[in-house]
Amino acid sequence: MAESQAPPENKALTSIRGVAALWVVLHHWVGDLGVFADEIRYGMRSVDIFFVLSGLILAEVYYRLDFRSVGGFFLKRFFRIYPAYWFSMALLGFVALFPHRMTWTGFISLWNWNYVGLLMLLQPYIKITAGANPVAWSLGIELTCYLAFPLAMMAFRNLKPYLLIPLLIFAAWFEVYYVLVVCTAETSGMAALGRGLGGFGFGMLVLCFARTWNPGKTAVHVVEGIATVGILYAVFNPYPNHAPFWAAVIMYCLYFNVGVLSRILETPVLYWLGRISFSMYLIHFPLICAMKSWGPVKYFRWTNNYVGMRSVGVSLLILFLLSTLSLHLMEEPGRRIPAHLAAMMRRFKKGAQTQSASAARVVGDQ
Numbered sequence: 001m002a003e004s005q006a007p008p009e010n011k012a013l014t015s016i017r018g019v020a021a022l023w024v025v026l027h028h029w030v031g032d033l034g035v036f037a038d039e040i041r042y043g044m045r046s047v048d049i050f051f052v053l054s055g056l057i058l059a060e061v062y063y064r065l066d067f068r069s070v071g072g073f074f075l076k077r078f079f080r081i082y083p084a085y086w087f088s089m090a091l092l093g094f095v096a097l098f099p100h101r102m103t104w105t106g107f108i109s110l111w112n113w114n115y116v117g118l119l120m121l122l123q124p125y126i127k128i129t130a131g132a133n134p135v136a137w138s139l140g141i142e143l144t145c146y147l148a149f150p151l152a153m154m155a156f157r158n159l160k161p162y163l164l165i166p167l168l169i170f171a172a173w174f175e176v177y178y179v180l181v182v183c184t185a186e187t188s189g190m191a192a193l194g195r196g197l198g199g200f201g202f203g204m205l206v207l208c209f210a211r212t213w214n215p216g217k218t219a220v221h222v223v224e225g226i227a228t229v230g231i232l233y234a235v236f237n238p239y240p241n242h243a244p245f246w247a248a249v250i251m252y253c254l255y256f257n258v259g260v261l262s263r264i265l266e267t268p269v270l271y272w273l274g275r276i277s278f279s280m281y282l283i284h285f286p287l288i289c290a291m292k293s294w295g296p297v298k299y300f301r302w303t304n305n306y307v308g309m310r311s312v313g314v315s316l317l318i319l320f321l322l323s324t325l326s327l328h329l330m331e332e333p334g335r336r337i338p339a340h341l342a343a344m345m346r347r348f349k350k351g352a353q354t355q356s357a358s359a360a361r362v363v364g365d366q
Contacts, residue, residue, distance in 0.1 A: 018273030055203025
């Protein structure tokens with residue numbers, strides 16, 4: 001199947017990414033800074049939800065990927081990740097011009113050789129201490145998942161149900177137990193790679209199962225309700241490691257686009273939040289460090305009271321603005337680059353063929 005024949009966007013799944021990104025933001029802004037820490041917990045589990053969601057969405061978009069399209073897939077993934085990431089690193093570079101104003105030691109090592117490793121997203125594979133944007137570790141893991149995706153997709157889509165279902169059950173166990181209990185919150189090394197590949201592969205298998213078996217509208221409503229209760233219970237009780245599993249069940253239900261939750265997640269505000277989620281994820285950590293260091297003390301005091309709530313609210317508005325600008329100025333233009341390159345190659349080949357035909361006619365006339 002040609003890549004241009006990708007299925008229409010499932011807006012509810014896009015919105016889930018926005019909700020998960022907001023959870024990460026509040027985890028860092030609220031939990032780490034001491035503002036309403038009791039109300040916002042376990043945001044680190046959102047990263048594991050990202051891995052599952054990424055595997056599921058890519059499996060749907062590239063379900064018929066073949067070897068002829070692998071180069072285009074890698075090119076699109078490169079321009080999906082790096083432009084917005086480099087924009088966030090440019091913001092970090094600007095902040096690092098004023099080290100005497102910073103209160104966070106992570107910026108001390110920004111202008112040394114580590115910066116090259118940070119730019120190329122090598123954090124999971126080389127020891128970079130005090131990385132200036134620590135959340136970017138997951139992008140390096142994501143790139144590894146992309147490398148494994150083509151062969152995995154070609155294998156998973158051909159699985160018979162008697163093989164797919166046991167493999168899906170194993171992937172669910174691996175995600176809940178090994179990835180989220182054994183690896184916990186690892187962000188480097190083989191443990192972090194296990195977190196990423198485990199969640200990514202789980203998402204791919206969930207998509208393959210959804211394409212294999214549609215339980216019907218009534219069953220989707222029931223399962224969706226159970227999964228929603230399950231993820232809320234996991235978040236607000238001491239079972240946060242189960243949240244990615246319940247999120248995967250919700251994604252399975254959202255695939256069919258028939259439940260109440262789909263209608264809620266398709267609302268314009270949540271869909272917009274999903275569209276800017278990638279930039280939110282990348283920008284929020286350097287932004288909060290800058291706000292904490294540069295913001296007027298009179299208006300930005302990170303305390304557990306009304307002033308702290310106001311500080312978080314104003315910072316969120318700034319984050320939404322910067323993320324929207326990044327979406328329109330960096331992400332979307334970056335996504336169009338592969339299409340422009342393909343068009344240039346077609347024009348080049350067409351011109352070369354025309355010149356060859358003209359030369360052949362000249363030789364024939366002689």
